[in-house]
Amino acid sequence: EIVLTQSPGTLSLSPGERATLSCRASQSVTSSYLAWYQQKPGQAPRLLIYGASSRATGIPDRFSGSGSGTDFTLTISRLEPEDFAVYYCQQYGTSPLFTFGPGTKVDIK
Amino acid sequence: EVQLVESGGGLVKPGGSLRLSCAASGFTLSSYNMNWVRQAPGKGLEWVSSISSSSSYIHYADSVKGRFTISRDNAKNSLYVQMNSLRDEDTAVYYCARTRNYGMDVWGQGTTVTVSS
Numbered sequence: 001e002i003v004l005t006q007s008p009g010t011l012s013l014s015p016g017e018r019a020t021l022s023c024r025a026s027q028s029v030t031s032s033y034l035a036w037y038q039q040k041p042g043q044a045p046r047l048l049i050y051g052a053s054s055r056a057t058g059i060p061d062r063f064s065g066s067g068s069g070t071d072f073t074l075t076i077s078r079l080e081p082e083d084f085a086v087y088y089c090q091q092y093g094t095s096p097l098f099t100f101g102p103g104t105k106v107d108i109k
Numbered sequence: 110e111v112q113l114v115e116s117g118g119g120l121v122k123p124g125g126s127l128r129l130s131c132a133a134s135g136f137t138l139s140s141y142n143m144n145w146v147r148q149a150p151g152k153g154l155e156w157v158s159s160i161s162s163s164s165s166y167i168h169y170a171d172s173v174k175g176r177f178t179i180s181r182d183n184a185k186n187s188l189y190v191q192m193n194s195l196r197d198e199d200t201a202v203y204y205c206a207r208t209r210n211y212g213m214d215v216w217g218q219g220t221t222v223t224v225s226s
Contacts, residue, residue: 035212037154044204044216045146045154051210088154092211097168098144098156 002027002093004101012109019076021104023089028069033092036065036074039103040085048087049074076106084108111135111215113205118220125195125224131188131205131217139163139183142208145190147201148219155201158190159208173199195224 003026013019023034036049047056049065052072062077076083089101117129129145145157158179159168167179178191188205200223206213 033211035210037213039154044218045206045213046216047212047214050212050214054210056212056214090154090212095168096156096170097159098146098213100154100156103153 001096002029002091002099004089004091004099006087006089006101006104008104009102010105010107012107013079014109015079015081017079019074019079019083019106021074021076021087021106023067023072023074023101025070025072025091029072029091029093031068034065034067034072035090035092037088037090038083038085039088045088079106113207113215113217115203115205115217115220118203118222120223120225121195122226123196123224126191126193127195127222129190129192129203129205129220129222133186133188133207136207136215138181138186138188142166143181143188144206144208144213145177145179145188146204146206146213146216147199147222148204149198149201152201157203160188192222195222197224200224 005024007022031052034052037045039045053065064075086103086105088103112134114132144159160179176194180189202219204219205217207215
């Protein structure tokens with residue numbers, strides 16, 4: 001079973017700053033199988049990135065994904081007020097079929 | 110508009126049963142694998158179960174295996190999960206979500222299940 005670890009747990013930043021979120025897997029993950037989500041309080045998660053680096057439909061280009069193997073990164077180039085939220089990485093595997101990381105909360109400094 | 114709408118949540122006693130439904134609109138359900146994902150209060154996301162487009166392949170998380178049964182009716186554009194032998198730890202918001210490109214690109218608003226005596 002692949003375990004995903006996200007760091008930091010909380011990231012305190014100001015609007016306009018750059019956010020770098022890490023997702024580390026306990027075993028190598030096929031890049032095609034790595035996704036990132038944003039979740040705001042009281043809302044369903046929203047797909048941001050699939051295939052490690054492809055933006056989902058309608059996602060602004062300030063969001064970018066990178067990485068391979070066991071280390072993946074979500075970068076928000078300049079934080080907008082609406083970007084303060086919790087971010088999850090997710091991998092597609094065999095058993096379990098999907099695994100989510102514990103999340104990184106990006107809050108306002 | 111592409112949309113998923115869950116229903117069927119509620120308060121149930123430990124050991125009880127509940128059936129959740131997810132109605133799909135704006136797309137052809139039969140073309141997609143589908144999932145249930147849950148989120149306990151104040152916690153992260155937990156994948157629960159997945160079903161392939163034609164119901165040929167079904168997967169469960171170990172935490173629900175033997176107690177939950179996922180199913181779908183493509184003719185009715187609906188996804189279901191039958192939850193039996195419910196436990197306190199099954200308390201969560203349950204989301205249905207569409208699989209695409211090994212991620213989940215469309216999510217419902219969620220339905221709340223509370224297991225409590």
